[in-house]
Amino acid sequence: MIATRLRQRIREAGPISIAAFMTQALFDPSDGFYATKDPIGAGADFITAPEISQMFGELIGLWAAQSWLDMGRPSPFNLVELGPGRGTMMADALRACRAVPGMLDATQVTLIEASAALKAVQARTLGPSGAQIRWVDRLEAVPPGPAIIVGNEFLDCLPLRQAIKHKGQWHERMIGLEDGDDGDDTASAFVFVLGPPLGIDEDLVPQRLRDAPDDTLVELRPGDRQIVEALATRFASQPGRALLIDYGPAQSEAGDTLQALRAHQKVPPLENPGTADLTGRVDFESLLLQARNLGLAAYGPVEQGRFLLGLGMESRATVLARSDPAQRSVIARQVWRLTDEHQMGALFKLVCLDSPGLSRPPGFTAD
Ligand code: SAH
Numbered sequence: 001m002i003a004t005r006l007r008q009r010i011r012e013a014g015p016i017s018i019a020a021f022m023t024q025a026l027f028d029p030s031d032g033f034y035a036t037k038d039p040i041g042a043g044a045d046f047i048t049a050p051e052i053s054q055m056f057g058e059l060i061g062l063w064a065a066q067s068w069l070d071m072g073r074p075s076p077f078n079l080v081e082l083g084p085g086r087g088t089m090m091a092d093a094l095r096a097c098r099a100v101p102g103m104l105d106a107t108q109v110t111l112i113e114a115s116a117a118l119k120a121v122q123a124r125t126l127g128p129s130g131a132q133i134r135w136v137d138r139l140e141a142v143p144p145g146p147a148i149i150v151g152n153e154f155l156d157c158l159p160l161r162q163a164i165k166h167k168g169q170w171h172e173r174m175i176g177l178e179d180g181d182d183g184d185d186t187a188s189a190f191v192f193v194l195g196p197p198l199g200i201d202e203d204l205v206p207q208r209l210r211d212a213p214d215d216t217l218v219e220l221r222p223g224d225r226q227i228v229e230a231l232a233t234r235f236a237s238q239p240g241r242a243l244l245i246d247y248g249p250a251q252s253e254a255g256d257t258l259q260a261l262r263a264h265q266k267v268p269p270l271e272n273p274g275t276a277d278l279t280g281r282v283d284f285e286s287l288l289l290q291a292r293n294l295g296l297a298a299y300g301p302v303e304q305g306r307f308l309l310g311l312g313m314e315s316r317a318t319v320l321a322r323s324d325p326a327q328r329s330v331i332a333r334q335v336w337r338l339t340d341e342h343q344m345g346a347l348f349k350l351v352c353l354d355s356p357g358l359s360r361p362p363g364f365t366a367d
Contacts (some may be wrong), residue, residue: 079108177190303345
């Protein structure tokens with residue numbers, strides 16, 4: 001069991017970072033939450049936008065198609081997805097791209113996926129598309145050339161760290177075992193403990209929050225940083241555009257956002273690691289700042305509701321409802337879930353990072 005392995009690790013070497021806990025809980029090769037099963041969908045642990053409606057992936061496909069045209073129709077080019085889950089968004093996007101002459105022939109699909117179980121689901125979902133698909137395990141391994149890169153709810157599950165300001169210094173918030181742990185495996189709960197000062201990793205504290213008072217808790221997102229760095233390195237020499245969709249505030253906010261979802265219910269994040277999804281809010285402000293510092297053109301964040309409606313979701317819904325009138329209310333409900341500000345429409349946001357010199361990306365208006 002993952003909990004047993006984590007307890008052993010803590011007994012041997014002391015408290016571990018939240019990132020280390022998340023990595024093992026989500027990706028432990030034998031029992032990790034993602035490594036072993038397919039947790040996405042109405043009957044599973046959590047649901048995502050592409051699983052709510054085909055319109056989501058279709059509009060992302062149209063966005064990719066317009067981007068391909070903006071880039072001068074490169075052929076071949078890589079259509080890359082970070083963390084494709086069940087492969088639904090890519091399948092719907094490829095179907096939408098069929099409307100653009102020449103695009104599919106130019107497309108080489110590359111999926112970046114850590115979970116063997118989900119790779120198998122992706123292969124099944126995308127089989128009928130007829131597209132050539134390859135899998136790699138990280139962005140740096142995507143073959144060279146022009147690229148359009150998309151990712152929905154990928155950044156939120158990258159391992160995060162937390163820090164608390166204590167007597168004027170940022171200290172790592174870590175995970176240990178409750179007082180009185182006696183080495184009996186079943187007994188001890190995981191608890192948060194204050195660790196050592198961050199040292200040079202203070203650089204990871206969101207800029208807006210660096211001068212916060214004592215006892216402020218902040219989140220550090222080293223995984224997001226690595227992704228932005230990899231994009232900047234790639235786009236410095238090869239044309240490309242990336243669209244990242246996730247949940248989080250527009251400006252860096254203090255506070256603990258680590259959450260666990262099992263069977264669509266929030267559960268305590270340190271309980272039964274490996275049996276629930278663990279995520280934290282994305283810090284779009286820090287991400288965009290870093291991207292600009294690294295020389296990328298960066299746009300957003302745009303709220304998901306505004307983005308999808310701006311790309312024509314209402315008219316797509318009308319067309320779908322016309323072809324299947326019995327589904328009219330189902331389709332209307334899907335639009336509402338994806339775009340209403342009290343549903344996913346405002347909390348979920350999009351950012352676009354691209355190589356300098358491209359035109360303004362679709363869906364990111366100037367105001
Ligand atoms: N985009 C999908 C799935 C979101 S869940 C959807 O919207 O439905 C997160 C996905 O990212 C899963 O497929 C998970 O296995 C994958 N993933 C998470 N961390 C990863 C990493 N470091 N490398 C590759 N894939 C990762």
